[in-house]
Amino acid sequence: MSDQVLRDLVAMGRFLGSLDGIGVKGGKPVKAGSRAPNAAVSASRPAPSTPSARLVVSENQSALEVRPAPPVRTVSTISVDLPSAPARVARDLAATEQALAAIREDIGDCKRCRLCEGRTKIVFGQGSPGAELMFVGEAPGADEDASGLAFVGRAGQLLTDMIEKGMKMKRADVYIANVIKCRPPGNRPPETDEVLNCQPFLEAQIRTIRPRAIVALGATAAKFMTRTADPISRLRSRFASWDGIPVMPTYHPAYLLRNPAAKKDVWADLKLVMDVLGTRGE
Numbered sequence: 001m002s003d004q005v006l007r008d009l010v011a012m013g014r015f016l017g018s019l020d021g022i023g024v025k026g027g028k029p030v031k032a033g034s035r036a037p038n039a040a041v042s043a044s045r046p047a048p049s050t051p052s053a054r055l056v057v058s059e060n061q062s063a064l065e066v067r068p069a070p071p072v073r074t075v076s077t078i079s080v081d082l083p084s085a086p087a088r089v090a091r092d093l094a095a096t097e098q099a100l101a102a103i104r105e106d107i108g109d110c111k112r113c114r115l116c117e118g119r120t121k122i123v124f125g126q127g128s129p130g131a132e133l134m135f136v137g138e139a140p141g142a143d144e145d146a147s148g149l150a151f152v153g154r155a156g157q158l159l160t161d162m163i164e165k166g167m168k169m170k171r172a173d174v175y176i177a178n179v180i181k182c183r184p185p186g187n188r189p190p191e192t193d194e195v196l197n198c199q200p201f202l203e204a205q206i207r208t209i210r211p212r213a214i215v216a217l218g219a220t221a222a223k224f225m226t227r228t229a230d231p232i233s234r235l236r237s238r239f240a241s242w243d244g245i246p247v248m249p250t251y252h253p254a255y256l257l258r259n260p261a262a263k264k265d266v267w268a269d270l271k272l273v274m275d276v277l278g279t280r281g282e
Protein backbone atom coordinates (compact mmCIF):
# COMPACT_ATOMS: atom_id res chain seq x y z
CA MET A 1 0.00 0.00 0.00
CA SER A 2 1.49 3.32 -1.03
CA ASP A 3 2.05 6.28 1.29
CA GLN A 4 -0.54 8.30 -0.64
CA VAL A 5 -3.19 5.61 -0.23
CA LEU A 6 -2.40 5.42 3.49
CA ARG A 7 -2.66 9.22 3.78
CA ASP A 8 -6.01 9.13 1.96
CA LEU A 9 -7.38 6.46 4.28
CA VAL A 10 -6.30 8.35 7.38
CA ALA A 11 -7.76 11.63 6.09
CA MET A 12 -11.00 9.99 5.09
CA GLY A 13 -11.27 8.32 8.48
CA ARG A 14 -10.95 11.71 10.17
CA PHE A 15 -13.43 13.26 7.76
CA LEU A 16 -15.99 10.49 8.18
CA GLY A 17 -15.37 10.27 11.90
CA SER A 18 -16.02 13.98 12.23
CA LEU A 19 -19.58 13.40 11.10
CA ASP A 20 -20.38 11.34 14.18
CA GLY A 21 -20.37 14.39 16.40
CA ILE A 22 -23.20 15.98 14.47
CA GLY A 23 -25.40 12.93 14.22
CA VAL A 24 -23.97 11.23 11.14
CA LYS A 25 -22.27 7.92 11.61
CA GLY A 26 -19.06 7.12 9.83
CA GLY A 27 -18.80 4.65 6.98
CA LYS A 28 -16.24 2.36 5.45
CA PRO A 29 -13.45 3.77 3.33
CA VAL A 30 -14.05 3.52 -0.37
CA LYS A 31 -12.10 4.19 -3.48
CA ALA A 32 -12.03 7.66 -4.92
CA GLY A 33 -14.59 8.06 -7.67
CA SER A 34 -17.23 5.78 -6.14
CA ARG A 35 -20.71 7.24 -6.47
CA ALA A 36 -24.37 6.91 -5.75
CA PRO A 37 -25.97 3.77 -7.16
CA ASN A 38 -28.25 5.69 -9.47
CA ALA A 39 -25.54 7.95 -10.77
CA ALA A 40 -25.26 7.95 -14.53
CA VAL A 41 -21.62 8.95 -14.89
CA SER A 42 -18.67 7.30 -13.21
CA ALA A 43 -15.23 8.79 -12.67
CA SER A 44 -13.87 5.33 -13.30
CA ARG A 45 -15.38 4.97 -16.73
CA PRO A 46 -12.91 4.79 -19.62
CA ALA A 47 -11.83 8.10 -21.04
CA PRO A 48 -13.32 8.91 -24.45
CA SER A 49 -11.17 7.66 -27.28
CA THR A 50 -11.43 10.90 -29.20
CA PRO A 51 -11.10 14.46 -27.94
CA SER A 52 -14.43 16.04 -27.19
CA ALA A 53 -15.68 19.55 -26.78
CA ARG A 54 -18.29 20.89 -24.42
CA LEU A 55 -20.98 23.33 -25.44
CA VAL A 56 -21.63 25.81 -22.66
CA VAL A 57 -24.93 27.59 -22.99
CA SER A 58 -26.04 30.36 -20.70
CA GLU A 59 -29.61 31.55 -20.84
CA ASN A 60 -28.72 34.91 -19.47
CA GLN A 61 -25.48 35.56 -21.25
CA SER A 62 -25.31 36.04 -24.95
CA ALA A 63 -22.18 34.02 -25.59
CA LEU A 64 -22.15 30.37 -26.52
CA GLU A 65 -18.81 28.82 -25.82
CA VAL A 66 -17.29 25.61 -27.06
CA ARG A 67 -14.52 24.56 -24.76
CA PRO A 68 -12.10 21.74 -25.48
CA ALA A 69 -12.24 18.79 -23.16
CA PRO A 70 -9.50 18.89 -20.50
CA PRO A 71 -6.65 16.42 -20.69
CA VAL A 72 -7.11 13.02 -19.09
CA ARG A 73 -4.64 12.15 -16.35
CA THR A 74 -4.34 9.15 -14.11
CA VAL A 75 -5.07 9.80 -10.44
CA SER A 76 -4.43 6.96 -8.03
CA THR A 77 -6.10 3.92 -9.59
CA ILE A 78 -8.74 5.69 -11.63
CA SER A 79 -8.78 7.86 -14.72
CA VAL A 80 -10.61 11.15 -14.47
CA ASP A 81 -10.81 14.37 -16.38
CA LEU A 82 -8.44 16.43 -14.25
CA PRO A 83 -8.03 20.01 -15.41
CA SER A 84 -5.27 22.38 -14.46
CA ALA A 85 -6.08 25.00 -11.88
CA PRO A 86 -5.02 28.55 -12.64
CA ALA A 87 -1.49 29.16 -11.37
CA ARG A 88 -0.92 30.51 -7.89
CA VAL A 89 -0.43 34.25 -8.13
CA ALA A 90 0.41 36.97 -5.66
CA ARG A 91 -2.74 38.85 -4.72
CA ASP A 92 -3.42 42.37 -3.62
CA LEU A 93 -5.63 41.43 -0.71
CA ALA A 94 -6.48 45.00 0.23
CA ALA A 95 -7.66 45.72 -3.31
CA THR A 96 -9.68 42.49 -3.37
CA GLU A 97 -11.32 43.37 -0.06
CA GLN A 98 -12.17 46.79 -1.43
CA ALA A 99 -13.68 45.26 -4.55
CA LEU A 100 -15.77 42.85 -2.45
CA ALA A 101 -16.94 45.74 -0.30
CA ALA A 102 -17.99 47.57 -3.47
CA ILE A 103 -20.06 44.55 -4.54
CA ARG A 104 -21.74 44.50 -1.14
CA GLU A 105 -22.40 48.20 -1.43
CA ASP A 106 -23.99 47.63 -4.83
CA ILE A 107 -26.33 45.06 -3.31
CA GLY A 108 -27.39 47.59 -0.70
CA ASP A 109 -30.79 46.94 0.84
CA CYS A 110 -31.64 44.92 -2.24
CA LYS A 111 -35.22 44.67 -3.44
CA ARG A 112 -34.44 43.30 -6.87
CA CYS A 113 -36.52 40.17 -6.26
CA ARG A 114 -39.37 39.01 -4.04
CA LEU A 115 -37.02 37.30 -1.59
CA CYS A 116 -36.38 40.65 0.03
CA GLU A 117 -39.84 40.47 1.58
CA GLY A 118 -39.11 37.60 3.96
CA ARG A 119 -35.43 37.95 4.68
CA THR A 120 -33.91 39.08 7.93
CA LYS A 121 -30.38 39.68 6.67
CA ILE A 122 -28.70 39.56 3.29
CA VAL A 123 -26.06 36.83 3.35
CA PHE A 124 -23.25 38.13 1.20
CA GLY A 125 -20.70 35.41 1.85
CA GLN A 126 -17.47 35.43 3.79
CA GLY A 127 -13.93 34.15 3.85
CA SER A 128 -10.47 35.05 2.71
CA PRO A 129 -10.11 37.56 -0.13
CA GLY A 130 -7.06 35.53 -1.13
CA ALA A 131 -8.92 32.21 -1.19
CA GLU A 132 -7.67 29.61 -3.64
CA LEU A 133 -10.78 27.53 -3.03
CA MET A 134 -14.35 28.75 -3.07
CA PHE A 135 -17.51 26.92 -2.01
CA VAL A 136 -20.81 27.92 -3.56
CA GLY A 137 -24.07 26.81 -2.00
CA GLU A 138 -27.70 27.40 -2.88
CA ALA A 139 -29.18 29.97 -0.51
CA PRO A 140 -29.23 30.99 3.13
CA GLY A 141 -31.20 28.89 5.60
CA ALA A 142 -32.75 30.00 8.86
CA ASP A 143 -29.47 30.24 10.79
CA GLU A 144 -27.81 32.14 7.98
CA ASP A 145 -30.79 34.47 7.57
CA ALA A 146 -30.60 35.31 11.26
CA SER A 147 -26.83 35.76 11.43
CA GLY A 148 -26.07 37.19 7.99
CA LEU A 149 -23.30 34.59 7.57
CA ALA A 150 -23.14 31.72 5.09
CA PHE A 151 -23.13 28.11 6.27
CA VAL A 152 -23.36 28.51 10.03
CA GLY A 153 -25.99 25.89 10.94
CA ARG A 154 -25.57 22.11 11.15
CA ALA A 155 -24.79 21.94 7.46
CA GLY A 156 -22.27 24.69 7.99
CA GLN A 157 -20.57 22.73 10.75
CA LEU A 158 -20.35 19.75 8.43
CA LEU A 159 -18.87 21.97 5.73
CA THR A 160 -16.28 23.12 8.24
CA ASP A 161 -15.41 19.48 8.95
CA MET A 162 -15.17 18.75 5.24
CA ILE A 163 -12.72 21.62 4.84
CA GLU A 164 -10.68 21.26 8.00
CA LYS A 165 -10.77 17.54 8.90
CA GLY A 166 -11.05 16.25 5.35
CA MET A 167 -9.11 18.68 3.18
CA LYS A 168 -6.75 19.87 5.93
CA MET A 169 -7.43 23.50 5.15
CA LYS A 170 -8.63 26.28 7.42
CA ARG A 171 -12.18 27.43 6.83
CA ALA A 172 -10.94 31.00 7.22
CA ASP A 173 -8.68 30.47 4.19
CA VAL A 174 -11.48 29.60 1.77
CA TYR A 175 -14.40 31.73 0.58
CA ILE A 176 -18.01 30.64 1.00
CA ALA A 177 -21.03 32.15 -0.73
CA ASN A 178 -24.40 31.20 -2.16
CA VAL A 179 -26.05 31.54 -5.54
CA ILE A 180 -28.65 33.84 -4.01
CA LYS A 181 -28.26 36.11 -1.01
CA CYS A 182 -31.66 35.99 0.68
CA ARG A 183 -33.47 33.08 2.27
CA PRO A 184 -36.34 31.66 0.22
CA PRO A 185 -39.50 31.03 2.27
CA GLY A 186 -39.50 27.60 3.85
CA ASN A 187 -36.05 26.93 2.38
CA ARG A 188 -37.60 26.17 -1.00
CA PRO A 189 -35.23 26.11 -3.98
CA PRO A 190 -34.81 29.53 -5.56
CA GLU A 191 -36.87 30.22 -8.65
CA THR A 192 -35.35 31.06 -11.99
CA ASP A 193 -36.12 34.78 -11.91
CA GLU A 194 -34.69 35.04 -8.41
CA VAL A 195 -31.44 33.42 -9.57
CA LEU A 196 -31.30 35.69 -12.60
CA ASN A 197 -31.69 38.76 -10.41
CA CYS A 198 -29.07 37.72 -7.89
CA GLN A 199 -26.46 35.98 -10.00
CA PRO A 200 -24.49 39.11 -10.98
CA PHE A 201 -23.37 39.43 -7.37
CA LEU A 202 -21.97 35.92 -7.10
CA GLU A 203 -20.35 36.23 -10.51
CA ALA A 204 -18.71 39.46 -9.43
CA GLN A 205 -17.48 37.80 -6.24
CA ILE A 206 -15.92 34.96 -8.21
CA ARG A 207 -14.29 37.31 -10.71
CA THR A 208 -12.92 39.37 -7.83
CA ILE A 209 -11.57 36.52 -5.72
CA ARG A 210 -10.52 34.48 -8.74
CA PRO A 211 -10.14 31.18 -6.82
CA ARG A 212 -8.13 28.34 -8.34
CA ALA A 213 -11.02 25.90 -7.87
CA ILE A 214 -14.69 26.01 -6.93
CA VAL A 215 -16.81 23.38 -5.20
CA ALA A 216 -20.50 23.70 -6.06
CA LEU A 217 -22.58 22.34 -3.21
CA GLY A 218 -25.92 20.81 -4.17
CA ALA A 219 -28.14 20.80 -7.21
CA THR A 220 -28.87 24.52 -7.52
CA ALA A 221 -25.24 25.57 -7.25
CA ALA A 222 -24.09 22.72 -9.50
CA LYS A 223 -26.56 23.62 -12.23
CA PHE A 224 -25.70 27.29 -11.94
CA MET A 225 -21.94 26.81 -12.02
CA THR A 226 -22.00 24.23 -14.83
CA ARG A 227 -24.81 25.93 -16.76
CA THR A 228 -26.62 22.68 -17.32
CA ALA A 229 -29.88 21.17 -16.15
CA ASP A 230 -28.35 17.79 -15.33
CA PRO A 231 -29.05 16.30 -11.89
CA ILE A 232 -26.33 16.55 -9.27
CA SER A 233 -25.87 12.76 -9.33
CA ARG A 234 -24.73 13.08 -12.93
CA LEU A 235 -22.71 16.27 -12.53
CA ARG A 236 -20.65 15.27 -9.51
CA SER A 237 -17.28 13.55 -9.69
CA ARG A 238 -16.10 15.38 -12.79
CA PHE A 239 -14.92 18.90 -13.35
CA ALA A 240 -16.70 21.60 -15.25
CA SER A 241 -15.20 24.99 -16.01
CA TRP A 242 -16.35 28.45 -15.02
CA ASP A 243 -14.35 30.96 -16.99
CA GLY A 244 -11.29 28.73 -16.79
CA ILE A 245 -11.73 27.86 -13.10
CA PRO A 246 -12.26 24.14 -12.41
CA VAL A 247 -15.64 23.52 -10.81
CA MET A 248 -16.42 20.33 -8.92
CA PRO A 249 -20.10 19.76 -8.21
CA THR A 250 -20.86 17.61 -5.20
CA TYR A 251 -23.63 16.96 -2.73
CA HIS A 252 -24.74 19.69 -0.33
CA PRO A 253 -23.80 19.18 3.35
CA ALA A 254 -27.52 19.35 4.22
CA TYR A 255 -28.06 16.37 1.91
CA LEU A 256 -25.25 14.52 3.69
CA LEU A 257 -26.99 15.08 7.01
CA ARG A 258 -30.03 13.26 5.61
CA ASN A 259 -28.08 10.73 3.53
CA PRO A 260 -24.83 9.85 5.29
CA ALA A 261 -24.08 7.10 2.76
CA ALA A 262 -23.26 9.85 0.25
CA LYS A 263 -20.37 11.20 2.32
CA LYS A 264 -17.99 8.78 0.61
CA ASP A 265 -18.92 10.33 -2.73
CA VAL A 266 -18.25 13.81 -1.40
CA TRP A 267 -14.90 12.71 -0.05
CA ALA A 268 -14.00 11.29 -3.46
CA ASP A 269 -14.95 14.62 -5.07
CA LEU A 270 -12.94 16.63 -2.55
CA LYS A 271 -9.87 14.49 -3.15
CA LEU A 272 -10.07 15.37 -6.84
CA VAL A 273 -10.26 19.04 -5.88
CA MET A 274 -7.17 18.61 -3.71
CA ASP A 275 -5.44 16.97 -6.66
CA VAL A 276 -6.23 19.94 -8.86
CA LEU A 277 -5.03 22.39 -6.20
CA GLY A 278 -1.97 20.27 -5.56
CA THR A 279 -2.71 20.10 -1.84
CA ARG A 280 -3.29 16.36 -1.37
CA GLY A 281 -0.49 15.00 0.76
CA GLU A 282 0.73 18.45 1.80
Ligand code: SF4
Pocket residue numbers: 107110111112113114115116122180181182194197198
Ligand atom coordinates in the same frame (compact mmCIF):
# COMPACT_ATOMS: atom_id res chain seq x y z
S1 SF4 B 1 -32.03 37.30 -3.38
FE1 SF4 B 1 -30.50 38.64 -4.34
S2 SF4 B 1 -31.66 39.81 -5.91
FE2 SF4 B 1 -33.16 38.93 -4.46
S3 SF4 B 1 -33.49 40.55 -2.94
FE3 SF4 B 1 -31.88 39.20 -2.15
S4 SF4 B 1 -29.95 40.15 -2.78
FE4 SF4 B 1 -31.58 41.06 -4.02
